[in-house]
Amino acid sequence: MSGAYLALADGRVFEARSRSPGRTRGELVFTTAYTGYEESLTDPSYEEQILTFSYPLIGNYGVRAERFESDRVHPRAAIAREFTDEVAAWLADEGVPAIDHLDTRELVTTVREEGAMRCGIAAGPDATPEDAREELANAKDMSEHVDIGSQVSVSSKTTYHGGGEYDVALVDCGVKGSIVDSLTARGADVHVFPYDADGSDVAAVDPDLLFVSNGPGDPANFQQAQSLVESFVGDVPIAGICLGQQIVARAFGGTTEKMRFGHRGVNQPVRDLRTDQVVMTTQNHGYTVDEVGDLEVTQVNVNDGTVEGLECTESNVITRQYHPEANPGPHDSLGFFDDVLELGECRIPVAAD
Numbered sequence: 001m002s003g004a005y006l007a008l009a010d011g012r013v014f015e016a017r018s019r020s021p022g023r024t025r026g027e028l029v030f031t032t033a034y035t036g037y038e039e040s041l042t043d044p045s046y047e048e049q050i051l052t053f054s055y056p057l058i059g060n061y062g063v064r065a066e067r068f069e070s071d072r073v074h075p076r077a078a079i080a081r082e083f084t085d086e087v088a089a090w091l092a093d094e095g096v097p098a099i100d101h102l103d104t105r106e107l108v109t110t111v112r113e114e115g116a117m118r119c120g121i122a123a124g125p126d127a128t129p130e131d132a133r134e135e136l137a138n139a140k141d142m143s144e145h146v147d148i149g150s151q152v153s154v155s156s157k158t159t160y161h162g163g164g165e166y167d168v169a170l171v172d173c174g175v176k177g178s179i180v181d182s183l184t185a186r187g188a189d190v191h192v193f194p195y196d197a198d199g200s201d202v203a204a205v206d207p208d209l210l211f212v213s214n215g216p217g218d219p220a221n222f223q224q225a226q227s228l229v230e231s232f233v234g235d236v237p238i239a240g241i242c243l244g245q246q247i248v249a250r251a252f253g254g255t256t257e258k259m260r261f262g263h264r265g266v267n268q269p270v271r272d273l274r275t276d277q278v279v280m281t282t283q284n285h286g287y288t289v290d291e292v293g294d295l296e297v298t299q300v301n302v303n304d305g306t307v308e309g310l311e312c313t314e315s316n317v318i319t320r321q322y323h324p325e326a327n328p329g330p331h332d333s334l335g336f337f338d339d340v341l342e343l344g345e346c347r348i349p350v351a352a353d
């Protein structure tokens with residue numbers, strides 16, 4: 001068994017077991033999800049982050065590619081109390097460092113109290129605490145990854161056919177595969193565009209709906225996607241998930257801010273302000289919408305009151321901060337995809353009362 005070290009920005013160094021060797025750095029975050037490790041580890045929104053699982057045993061139902069959200073592992077490293085051999089082998093195959101046998105409760109408590117923070121990891125037979133500290137010294141804050149979109153987006157337009165009932169132009173800021181699948185399963189052809197696509201290329205597919213995807217990093221670093229949204233307001237209905245909601249809010253004059261430790265898990269309660277119903281949702285975000293500009297808040301987080309849903313009936317806009325595609329997680333909000341495609345027919349969205 002070879003050793004591993006995790007150096008935190010608060011000066012502490014944790015000793016651990018290496019399950020997949022290597023050196024790396026990133027922003028330390030945690031998820032409380034107790035299932036869905038394959039989906040989380042392949043979610044592009046974790047790019048440049050180091051993912052700690054608060055659930056102690058990760059891997060007890062194997063590793064199956066059909067559950068992947070993209071074609072590679074995105075967090076720079078993974079941390080758990082205990083990884084199964086199968087997960088450790090998968091991460092080693094992918095060249096992504098993994099460490100376990102450390103007190104993940106202590107790590108999660110630290111992130112909750114002090115906030116998501118930079119960290120460095122060194123794992124393998126020759127790893128030293130100094131190696132981990134060196135990695136930490138080179139770690140950037142999330143907002144400093146100014147071109148993170150280029151690390152996760154398609155490089156040219158790619159179309160997924162779903163029957164041609166609607167044409168959806170999807171701005172790929174790091175889209176999860178299950179979001180594309182949720183749209184094609186409902187009859188849409190989904191034209192996936194690079195995160196920095198030109199408005200004229202998008203207009204060329206004559207979209208019924210502009211959909212802004214989830215993705216990693218600070219929404220302020222997706223200026224071109226924001227301008228693209230601004231140029232379609234009023235002409236084409238607009239929908240967004242997670243980073244997509246944040247970009248759309250900014251396009252409508254709103255603002256975004258960094259949260260202390262974010263929401264990552266599969267049991268975040270969300271209240272719909274129109275129906276007063278609460279649904280359980282899957283979440284993975286570290287930023288939140290603060291000012292909402294010309295949009296209306298329709299859903300809020302029950303725990304901390306943060307913005308979970310935005311709408312504008314005049315301009316035909318619906319966005320969600322959480323993940324209605326539910327991969328993994330509860331299926332309570334799958335109806336979002338029916339609502340946005342109805343919007344694609346330019347109908348007024350779900351009646352207010």
Ligand SMILES: NC(=O)CC[C@H](N)C(=O)O
Pocket residue numbers: 045213214215216217218219241242243244284285286287288
């Ligand atoms: N899943 C996402 O789209 C995450 C959005 C953004 N990167 C955040 O952390 O808030």
